[in-house]
Amino acid sequence: MKKFEYVITDPVGIHARPAGQLAKIAKGLDSTVTIGKADGKSAVVTKLIAVMGLGIKQGDTVTVTVEGGAEETNAAAMEQFFKNNL
Amino acid sequence: MILMQGKGVSKGAANGPIYFFQRPNTTITDAPAADIEAEKGRIVAAQEKSITQLNLLADRAREEAGDESAMLFETHAMFVEDDDYVECMMNALEERHCTAEKAVEIAGEEFSTMLAAMDGSYMQARAADIKDVTRRILNNLIGIAEGGIDSEEPVILAADDLAPLKHSSWTSPRFWASSHRGAPATATPPSWPAPWASPPSAAWVRR
Numbered sequence: 001m002k003k004f005e006y007v008i009t010d011p012v013g014i015h016a017r018p019a020g021q022l023a024k025i026a027k028g029l030d031s032t033v034t035i036g037k038a039d040g041k042s043a044v045v046t047k048l049i050a051v052m053g054l055g056i057k058q059g060d061t062v063t064v065t066v067e068g069g070a071e072e073t074n075a076a077a078m079e080q081f082f083k084n085n086l
Numbered sequence: 087m088i089l090m091q092g093k094g095v096s097k098g099a100a101n102g103p104i105y106f107f108q109r110p111n112t113t114i115t116d117a118p119a120a121d122i123e124a125e126k127g128r129i130v131a132a133q134e135k136s137i138t139q140l141n142l143l144a145d146r147a148r149e150e151a152g153d154e155s156a157m158l159f160e161t162h163a164m165f166v167e168d169d170d171y172v173e174c175m176m177n178a179l180e181e182r183h184c185t186a187e188k189a190v191e192i193a194g195e196e197f198s199t200m201l202a203a204m205d206g207s208y209m210q211a212r213a214a215d216i217k218d219v220t221r222r223i224l225n226n227l228i229g230i231a232e233g234g235i236d237s238e239e240p241v242i243l244a245a246d247d248l249a250p251l252k253h254s255s256w257t258s259p260r261f262w263a264s265s266h267r268g269a270p271a272t273a274t275p276p277s278w279p280a281p282w283a284s285p286p287s288a289a290w291v292r293r
Contacts, residue, residue: 016161
């Protein structure tokens with residue numbers, strides 16, 4: 001299992017567009033990617049509505065967990081996605 | 087020759103093929119379904135059809151207005167196949183033994199309520215998106231063609247009730263174009279004259 005933390009910089013938080021892109025990318029990975037908030041709520045990132053339902057806002061710290069498959073590579077790809085889009 | 091009389095809606099005279107439009111019954115009831123597996127299959131088919139339509143709309147939006155506007159339709163397509171949303175429909179079928187229509191309605195209600203309960207206008211708009219997506223799946227289940235009629239060429243339209251359809255949109259180039267590029271045929275005109283015991287009350291010429 002690989003984990004990283006990220007602070008959301010997007011002014012609108014995790015909204016439909018990046019959440020959709022995230023779901024799309026994660027579906028192509030052989031790992032299960034989960035996003036968690038400080039309050040303990042989490043969602044598998046391929047579930048678009050659930051991710052939006054977390055209501056992640058600008059300034060929130062999220063924990064992204066990558067489990068199974070090529071964890072190292074997939075975690076790096078996810079981290080890059082967050083930096084570029086969120 | 088069959089002579090038919092109806093209430094005129096458009097001015098002037100026209101010739102061309104006649105198109106019979108009958109609004110399908112859209113009332114969703116709590117009636118039990120006979121075959122849950124068959125209802126599941128109907129949901130899957132309606133989903134696939136919705137995704138095809140949305141991808142088509144996304145492609146067209148991309149051509150006409152760029153990636154940004156295509157994203158709306160792409161997001162709708164992703165909502166259609168969202169795991170939790172679909173699971174909610176399938177669970178409703180299993181638990182309530184209801185029809186596919188009822189199950190889709192339940193899931194739409196649940197998820198739009200969830201997003202509407204969240205802060206901010208952005209989430210309110212996404213709740214509205216879920217409602218749109220739910221309406222699209224329902225239309226595909228019930229068999230309502232987007233925009234009302236589905237014809238490749240201008241037609242003389244005969245319907246028992248034109249009021250619920252948006253007349254103004256029928257002559258707009260946009261509607262015309264969308265009808266041309268085709269939502270799949272769902273509203274099959276009934277064969278003359280079986281369903282028309284009395285003459286249709288309205289006729290509309292589409293230019």
